Amino acid sequence: MKINNPTQQQAVTTADKVFEQIQHAIVEGEIPSGSKISEPGLAKHYQISRSTLREALNRLEKCHLIERKANVGSRVVDCSIEGLLELYITREALEGMACRQAALNMTDEEIADMQAMLNVHSQTQELKDGIAYYQEEGDLDFHYKVILGSHNKQLIELICGQLYHLIRMYRCQFGMNSPRASRAFDEHSRIIQAIADRDGELAEMLMRRHIAASRKNIENKIAEEIIHKDRSKI
Amino acid sequence: MKINNPTQQQAVTTADKVFEQIQHAIVEGEIPSGSKISEPGLAKHYQISRSTLREALNRLEKCHLIERKANVGSRVVDCSIEGLLELYITREALEGMACRQAALNMTDEEIADMQAMLNVHSQTQELKDGIAYYQEEGDLDFHYKVILGSHNKQLIELICGQLYHLIRMYRCQFGMNSPRASRAFDEHSRIIQAIADRDGELAEMLMRRHIAASRKNIENKIAEEIIHKDRSKI
DNA sequence: TTAAGTGTTATTGTCGACAATTTAGTGTCA
DNA sequence: TGACACTAAATTGTCGACAATAACACTTAA
Numbered sequence: 392m393k394i395n396n397p398t399q400q401q402a403v404t405t406a407d408k409v410f411e412q413i414q415h416a417i418v419e420g421e422i423p424s425g426s427k428i429s430e431p432g433l434a435k436h437y438q439i440s441r442s443t444l445r446e447a448l449n450r451l452e453k454c455h456l457i458e459r460k461a462n463v464g465s466r467v468v469d470c471s472i473e474g475l476l477e478l479y480i481t482r483e484a485l486e487g488m489a490c491r492q493a494a495l496n497m498t499d500e501e502i503a504d505m506q507a508m509l510n511v512h513s514q515t516q517e518l519k520d521g522i523a524y525y526q527e528e529g530d531l532d533f534h535y536k537v538i539l540g541s542h543n544k545q546l547i548e549l550i551c552g553q554l555y556h557l558i559r560m561y562r563c564q565f566g567m568n569s570p571r572a573s574r575a576f577d578e579h580s581r582i583i584q585a586i587a588d589r590d591g592e593l594a595e596m597l598m599r600r601h602i603a604a605s606r607k608n609i610e611n612k613i614a615e616e617i618i619h620k621d622r623s624k625i
Numbered sequence: 626m627k628i629n630n631p632t633q634q635q636a637v638t639t640a641d642k643v644f645e646q647i648q649h650a651i652v653e654g655e656i657p658s659g660s661k662i663s664e665p666g667l668a669k670h671y672q673i674s675r676s677t678l679r680e681a682l683n684r685l686e687k688c689h690l691i692e693r694k695a696n697v698g699s700r701v702v703d704c705s706i707e708g709l710l711e712l713y714i715t716r717e718a719l720e721g722m723a724c725r726q727a728a729l730n731m732t733d734e735e736i737a738d739m740q741a742m743l744n745v746h747s748q749t750q751e752l753k754d755g756i757a758y759y760q761e762e763g764d765l766d767f768h769y770k771v772i773l774g775s776h777n778k779q780l781i782e783l784i785c786g787q788l789y790h791l792i793r794m795y796r797c798q799f800g801m802n803s804p805r806a807s808r809a810f811d812e813h814s815r816i817i818q819a820i821a822d823r824d825g826e827l828a829e830m831l832m833r834r835h836i837a838a839s840r841k842n843i844e845n846k847i848a849e850e851i852i853h854k855d856r857s858k859i
Numbered sequence: 860t861t862a863a864g865t866g867t868t869a870t871t872g873t874c875g876a877c878a879a880t881t882t883a884g885t886g887t888c889a
Numbered sequence: 890t891g892a893c894a895c896t897a898a899a900t901t902g903t904c905g906a907c908a909a910t911a912a913c914a915c916t917t918a919a
Contacts, residue, residue, distance in 0.1 A: 404901095404902065404903090405902080405903080406902080406903085439903080439904090440903060440904045440905070441904090441905090442902085442903060442904065442905090443902080443903055443904080446902085446903090461910095462909085462910050462911060463910095463911070463912095464911095
């Protein structure tokens with residue numbers, strides 16, 4: 392499974408490939424957030440025509456990485472703190488419901504598969520003290536499996552197809568490799584347990600708390616940084 | 626406020642206008658759901674070039690009214706019962722959270738405005754037995770105001786910019802002018818009350834029940850229709 | 860010095876044509 | 890008759906050029 396787009400098919404057209412390249416560049420911050428996009432410039436850079444580039448820009452707009460205004464042009468979305476918090480609130484709603492649906496709709500095989508994955512992660516975590524690996528791939532892997540397990544095309548499309556690119560962008564730009572690794576692991580375990588018990592209500596509640604905890608963690612971090620900056624100013 | 630797109634600006638470019646026309650045609654069923662879209666055909670019909678048409682198609686894809694496959698073409702989404710139920714589940718999650726946020730973030734003026742609107746609706750409802758008007762415009766108006774009241778750009782864009790076009794499409798195609806008018810009115814009242822009390826938790830719960838009730842109403846209706854069909858077959 | 864107005868430049872929107880791919884149809888062979 | 894291969898037609902993807910709009914610089918007047 393390609394972790395970036397588990398739902399979409401492989402890129403076949405050049406617009407697809409350029410879309411993925413630009414997407415990567417935006418997420419990684421190579422194209423800075425908030426900057427204006429020059430169609431002629433980017434087209435020349437990627438050696439394609441403007442029509443093809445615009446096709447790629449449309450896909451970027453679809454996953455909320457750029458914003459367009461008629462007769463004015465495109466800008467990369469800017470990563471504000473408010474935007475990040477709004478994103479997490481939306482995520483809490485969608486993934487919470489996805490988790491509830493997963494408890495109702497996942498097959499026994501899918502559940503077993505997810506439990507096996509968690510075992511692998513737990514060993515890897517113990518071996519490597521696993522903060523980096525676990526949070527980067529493992530966390531996304533877990534959340535993807537839950538979302539796909541909802542068997543709800545709307546939820547899958549909205550979360551995996553749209554929100555997650557933005558989330559990855561924020562993670563990169565704000566340098567969040569999340570220090571909650573071990574605690575997150577426990578929370579993941581409990582969520583899987585609730586799904587295995589087919590307890591949708593509990594599963595949703597746990598997932599929402601799990602994401603809300605991340606959000607509060609971010610809020611605290613931001614608050615600390617502000618305090619730190621204020622001190623250095625004085 | 627234009628009820629179809631309270632968030633977007635007015636259409637200025639021809640691609641925008643054609644987008645709105647096709648959108649209307651799809652929602653109203655003039656272009657049947659599930660049918661294939663011929664780019665040369667539609668371009669000729671609207672007297673525009675294929676480039677412009679493709680720009681419009683991209684926006685239709687953005688609000689999930691059509692689906693595209695590389696090198697194959699576009700199809701109007703087909704209105705399956707499963708799709709409708711999935712849509713309502715997603716809506717329950719998003720609007721529930723939007724309602725919670727509205728309770729936290731709406732200004733006193735916005736709340737007063739919404740209460741005034743409900744009063745107007747109640748009178749109109751009594752006057753006309755108001756099923757048609759209330760459900761069509763009034764219901765959408767209420768939900769829009771709550772969503773906008775969340776002051777959360779992500780939620781607003783996802784619900785108003787994307788999901789609601791699909792919902793209107795299903796409403797038209799399945800001929801749902803909802804017989805829950807008076808009951809829905811009571812539920813709306815209670816939701817506004819919870820928002821006015823700044824009780825986010827209750828507001829979310831009530832909104833979720835409100836939407837879940839609609840969903841169950843649909844499920845029952847579908848079940849009846851199936852029974853009816855089975856009888857007529859025998 | 861600022862404000863408004865005007866002309867120039869650059870960017871975006873739209874167009875028609877060509878290339879690449881898929882689909883449909885035809886014919887051949889087992 | 891059915892399945893496979895091949896050809897032809899239609900559709901989609903890509904390209905470069907032109908038209909329309911917005912951004913910028915400069916001039917002029919208060």
